[in-house]
Amino acid sequence: MPIPLHSLSHAVPDLVTAAIPNDERLWVPQATNVWFRPLLLDATGGSWVNLLRVRKTGVLSRHRHPAPVHGYVIKGSWRYLEHNWVAREGDYVFEPPGEVHTLVVENDAEMITLFHVFGALIYYGDQDQPLGHDDVHTKIEMCRRHFASVGLGEDYVTQFVR
């Protein structure tokens, strides 16, 4: 007997949100003049989707991906020092697992890119020394702290978690 599709009750709730928010408080500070805006924090699958916003020039981080990353440039441009291409507005970028690269913004116009990051970002210094990492759980924690500090309450992040 076919299962009625509308009775598949274990699907997690869908999520629709203004990606670029009207409320500035949704941008979580990550470094000076660098923010991320959480869209989906997939604590079950171990990935996250966010907008990265940068309002400065220079090196942002040297990092390695143990799992894939997908990016879509909404505004501005950026590149990796290790590659000879520039990601510009409207470009799609696939970062394969194993990549080690140094993110740099050279144009002083605002940069906004949507990234879907699987697994983790592992940060390295210029001598290859590990400096730390981010994963969906550190991202959730950063959101909790920030949303609490701006008066939205730490549980505000829950709407983005699946």
Ligand code: FE
């Ligand atoms: Fe990367």
